[in-house]
Each structure stands twice: as structure tokens, then as C-alpha cells.
Amino acid sequence: MIYELYYWPEIQGRGEFVRLALEAAGAQYRDVAREAKGLSAMMALMEGKxxxxxxxxxxxxxxxNLILAQTANILLYLGPRLNLAPDEEADRLWLHQLQLTIEDFVKEIHDVHHPIGSGLYYEExxxxxxxxAADFRDERLPKFLRYFDRLLESGDGxxxxxxxxxxxxxxxxxxxxAGLRYAFPKAIKRTAVDVDALVALHDLVAAQPPVSAYLQSPRRLPFNEAGIFRFYPELDS
Amino acid sequence: MIYELYYWPEIQGRGEFVRLALEAAGAQYRDVAREAKGLSAMMALMEGKxxxxxxxxxxxxxxxNLILAQTANILLYLGPRLNLAPDEEADRLWLHQLQLTIEDFVKEIHDVHHPIGSGLYYEExxxxxxxxAADFRDERLPKFLRYFDRLLESGDGxxxxxxxxxxxxxxxxxxxxAGLRYAFPKAIKRTAVDVDALVALHDLVAAQPPVSAYLQSPRRLPFNEAGIFRFYPELDS
Structure with a gap:
């Protein structure tokens, strides 16, 4: 049964975490809202009964017949089906816990450029x-990155x-x-010296053949200033 | 096997969502950080290997031997064990999806008083x-409440x-x-006329005997200005 992803068609956004899983597993899927009339199909489902x-x-x-929302919940469902999660319940919950921590981080990254209201423009x-942004660069960014780096460091190699x-x-x-390097090139360069294992993981994932093929395809949207990771130089200095 | 909850001892915070589940189910549990030397036990686990x-x-x-973090993940685990979740996978994922949407709402409620940095004081x-707060009262608060109210309205009664x-x-x-009524009494009074089903749910839950007993016990911490739901009159007008 083919998977149907519904997400805003012009940004990577939260949808990209799902897209990467589908692509890495070589799953058959439709990116519905990027097809003709797909966006209205998406809106109809959201406003549905x-x-x-x-x-x-x-x-x-x-x-x-299943419709699932919330990125981490979708990945919880897809994980075992795409061979992207371990078998044991305890291991799956641990993986899900990490994904939820990533979700918290993503929300904070987004709110750097939208601290007052998600419905207002950045310029407002x-x-x-x-x-x-200053608080994010000094406190939150290193705290999250070091947490994941520490887990990688203590792994089994x-x-x-x-x-x-x-x-x-x-x-x-x-x-x-990838997103942080796009949005905060200076801050991430300063921090990255402390998170070598995370940098190595980035490169290892990018080198997986299905991921590498996806990244070079037109299916991979470019980062832009409508998504989560936005490059505003004034927020990176 | 007894459940051991670890959470900051002086606030309801995110721990309260877990506490309510344990209490409503009459589960045997320890609230470890509220016991003598419990806070240092909690810190040791966080800084552990x-x-x-x-x-x-x-x-x-x-x-x-299991240690689980992230509120929604803990509830995903506890749900079937405490008879607070349905049996079918699709139904459990739907429930989890709703809990994750609640988590997003909780994060936004928190960030009303901490829009710049969670490590800074409110006064800063x-x-x-x-x-x-103005954006929250006008846009986000009604949007979230109406979503859940609509689900309740369309339920099976x-x-x-x-x-x-x-x-x-x-x-x-x-x-x-309960938290919104404490933190935003004026705003919630204005909105509540539109969310009757949600108000009725609040009352129905509060009337469940184990919940009602818990709410009157010293185990239920009062709301205060160190938690998620803080009453700052200037944010409610």
C-alpha cells in the first residue's frame, strides 16, 4: 500500500523528517500536496469531518484508511515498517523519546525567527x-547538540x-x-568543534546511497526563508 | 512493579500530566523528587552515564530497568498499562497524536511568559x-481550544x-x-462560551472519584508562578 504524505509544497519544514525516512527506505510514496490540485486535497482533509x-x-x-499527524507519531508508525527502528518495545520508546527531543529542538529553532507569533511576519x-537568537546561540543550540553528541560518543562505534x-x-x-549549517553558519562553526560525532553522523547519513540520490534529486526542496531553518544573517552574528 | 516519577518537586509542570494518569488509575507510584534526597537522585540520573x-x-x-522521558512518550507507555488507552494500534496512535498536539499547546502556553529564553527570568x-500574550489570546488559545472542542462535539456522546x-x-x-483558568481567567472566560464541550469534559474528569480525591489531597501541588500556567494579570488583559 502506497504512503501518501501531505505537507506544504514549497518548504522542507517538518515534512522533511518524514520524507527522509520514506526516501532512505526506498518506500513508494506520493508527496500529494506537490501534485496538481494536491494542496486543496490537503486542506479538504484538514477541514474534513x-x-x-x-x-x-x-x-x-x-x-x-489511516490518517496520522504529528511528525514523531508518523515516524513511530513508519519506523518498524521501513526498517528504520529496532524491534524491542524499550528500544522503540527510546528512539521515539529522542525524536520528541528533536521535535522540541525544531520548535525552538523555528521560534528564533518567530518569538512573538507564528502568524506574524518575521519583519514584525x-x-x-x-x-x-542570542539566547539560542549561547544556550540552547550547544545544549541540544552536546546532548546528542554525547549519546553518539558513548555508542558502540x-x-x-x-x-x-x-x-x-x-x-x-x-x-x-544540515539545517543549522544553512541557518546559522557562523554559530554552528563555533559549536561544531565540540560535536565531532554529530558532524560525522551527518556525513555518514548523507553518504547512504538512497539518501545521497534523494539529496541530488528535484524531490529535495532547497532550504529557504519560509521554512524552519532560515538564513537571516542578523540572527547569526 | 511500582512506578517512579521524577520531576521538579515544587511545580505541577509537565509532570502533572503523568501524575494525573497515575492517580486516576489508582496506580502505585513514588513521586521521587518530592521525597527526602529525591532531587539529587533525579539529577544523578540525568547526568548519568x-x-x-x-x-x-x-x-x-x-x-x-526502563527509564522513559518525554511526557507524551511516558503516557504512550502507561496508557494501556493503566487502562487509559484503547487497544487497537490505530486508536492508540490517534490518542498519542492528540497528546502531542496538547504538548505543542503546552509549549506555547509556557512561551507566553518566556518568549525570549527559558533560562531568563520573566522580568527580563x-x-x-x-x-x-496578545497574539496567544487572540489567535492560538481559541485555535487550540476549538480544535479539541470540535472533536468532543462530534463524539459519540x-x-x-x-x-x-x-x-x-x-x-x-x-x-x-484548569491551568488556563488559573493563568488567563479573563481570556478563558471570553473563549469558554465557544467551547462548552471542553468545559463539560473538565467537569466530568474532575468528578471522577480518584481524580477528585487527588485534587483535594496534598499530593496536588497548587498552581504557582514557577510552573507552566502562571497568573500574571498584565498578560491576561
Whole structure:
């Protein structure tokens, strides 16, 4: 049964964490909102009847009759089906816990450029964003990166976070590092010296043949200033 | 096997969503950080060796050898064990999806008083908080509440979100309503006329005997200005 991903068509955003999993596994999927009339199909599902279990926001995944929202929840479902998660319940919960911590980080990264309101333009909250960015660069960015780096350092040397096998958390950490390098090139250069294992993980994931093929394909949207990771030089200095 | 909850001892915070589940189910549990020397036990676990799978932040739950963090992840684990979640995979994922949407809401509620940095005092970001609070009251608060109200309205009339049976999502929505009434009494009074079903759910949950007993016990900490739901009159006007 083919997977159907629904997400805003012009940004990587949160949908990219799902896309990376589908691509890395070589899964058959449709990126519905990027097809003709796909965006209105997505909106119709969101505004649909409540007995269809409407999502609060994209991304969501349709698989047969099932409609699932919340990035980490989608990955929890896809993980075992795409061989991107371990078998044991305790190991799966640990992986999910890490993904939820990544979600918290993603939310904080987004809120650097939107500290006052997600419905307002960046330009309407630029002053507050500068202040939040300073706190983010000094406190939050290193704290999150060092946490994941420490987990990698203490691993069994397989290179991936849980050992020898690629999981959706490795893919998400790749995306985090790629996005941070785009949005905060200076800050990440300063921090990256302390997080060698995370940098190595980024490179290892990017070198996986299906990931590498995806990154060079037109299916990989470029980073831009409408997504989560935005390059505003004034927030990086 | 007894459950051991680890969370900051002086606030309800995110730990309260777990506490409510344990209490509603009449589960045997320890609230470790509120016991003598419990806080240092909590810190030791967080700073522990990485091969013990250290949490990024509280709350976390210890159950036998398992240590689980992230509120929604803990509830995903506890749900079936405490009879607070349905049996089918699709239904459990739907419940988890709703809990993750509640988590997003909780994060936004917190950030109203901390829009610039979680490590700074409220007084250091009070001006930005006023601006964020206006956006929250006008846009985000009604959007989230109406989403859940609409789900309740379209339910089968059992009163709880998924029908006849209490789940951890009902408990979390109770806590959201109770907290919002404490933190934003004026704003919630204005909004509440539109969310009757949510108000009714709050009352139904509060009337469940184990919940009602818990709320009157000293185990229920009062809301205060160190938690997620803080009453700052200047943010509610």
C-alpha cells in the first residue's frame, strides 16, 4: 500500500523528517500536496469531518484508511515498517523519546525567527528575534547538540545513534545539522568543534546511497526563508 | 512493579500530566523528587552515564530497568498499562497524536511568559511577553481550544474524547482547562462560551472519584508562578 504524505509544497519544514525516512527506505510514496490540485486535497482533509480524525496541522500521512499527524507519531508508525527502528518495545520508546527531543529542538529553532507569533511576519518581530537568537546561540543550540553528541560518543562505534543500523533518528539529526549549517553558519562553526560525532553522523547519513540520490534529486526542496531553518544573517552574528 | 516519577518537586509542570494518569488509575507510584534526597537522585540520573539512556529533561519515569522521558512518550507507555488507552494500534496512535498536539499547546502556553529564553527570568522578557500574550489570546488559545472542542462535539456522546472511557488525553485536557483558568481567567472566560464541550469534559474528569480525591489531597501541588500556567494579570488583559 502506497504512503501518501501531505505537507506544504514549497518548504522542507517538518515534512522533511518524514520524507527522509520514506526516501532512505526506498518506500513508494506520493508527496500529494506537490501534485496538481494536491494542496486543496490537503486542506479538504484538514477541514474534513471530525469523525475522520482531522489533524491539527500538517504534516500528515495517509496509509490506507489511516490518517496520522504529528511528525514523531508518523515516524513511530513508519519506523518498524521501513526498517528504520529496532524491534524491542524499550528500544522503540527510546528512539521515539529522542525524536520528541528533536521535535522540541525544531520548535525552538523555528521560534528564533518567530518569538512573538507564528502568524506574524518575521519583519514584525525582528527585534525580539535578535534577542531570542542570542539566547539560542549561547544556550540552547550547544545544549541540544552536546546532548546528542554525547549519546553518539558513548555508542558502540557503529556510527549510527543506536549502533550499526540507520534509524529515523539518524535521518532527523542529519536534517538538523544540515539545517543549522544553512541557518546559522557562523554559530554552528563555533559549536561544531565540540560535536565531532554529530558532524560525522551527518556525513555518514548523507553518504547512504538512497539518501545521497534523494539529496541530488528535484524531490529535495532547497532550504529557504519560509521554512524552519532560515538564513537571516542578523540572527547569526 | 511500582512506578517512579521524577520531576521538579515544587511545580505541577509537565509532570502533572503523568501524575494525573497515575492517580486516576489508582496506580502505585513514588513521586521521587518530592521525597527526602529525591532531587539529587533525579539529577544523578540525568547526568548519568550515556549507556543508561539519560533523559534530556524531566519528567521521566522509572519502571523496573526502563527509564522513559518525554511526557507524551511516558503516557504512550502507561496508557494501556493503566487502562487509559484503547487497544487497537490505530486508536492508540490517534490518542498519542492528540497528546502531542496538547504538548505543542503546552509549549506555547509556557512561551507566553518566556518568549525570549527559558533560562531568563520573566522580568527580563516582560515586554516581549506582553506582545506574545496578545497574539496567544487572540489567535492560538481559541485555535487550540476549538480544535479539541470540535472533536468532543462530534463524539459519540460518551462525554470523554474517545467515547465512554476515560483516557490520558481527557486527563490532560482537564489539566489544560484548569491551568488556563488559573493563568488567563479573563481570556478563558471570553473563549469558554465557544467551547462548552471542553468545559463539560473538565467537569466530568474532575468528578471522577480518584481524580477528585487527588485534587483535594496534598499530593496536588497548587498552581504557582514557577510552573507552566502562571497568573500574571498584565498578560491576561
Amino acid at each position: 471530525s469523525d475522520q480524525r482531522p489533524p491539527f496541522a500538517p504534516p500528515f500521512l495517509k496509509h490506507g 518581530q525582528q527585534e525580539e528575534a535578535r534577542r531570542r 557503529g556510527g549510527f545513534l543506536t549502533g550499526q543500523s540507520l534509524t529515523y533518528v539518524d535521518l532527523s539529526l542529519f536534517q538538523i545539522m | 550515556s549507556d543508561q539512556r539519560p533523559p534530556f529533561a524531566p519528567p521521566f519515569l522509572k519502571h523496573g 522578557q516582560q515586554e516581549e511577553a506582553r506582545r506574545r 460518551g462525554g470523554f474524547l474517545t467515547g465512554q472511557s476515560l483516557t490520558y488525553v481527557d486527563l490532560s485536557l482537564f489539566q489544560i482547562m
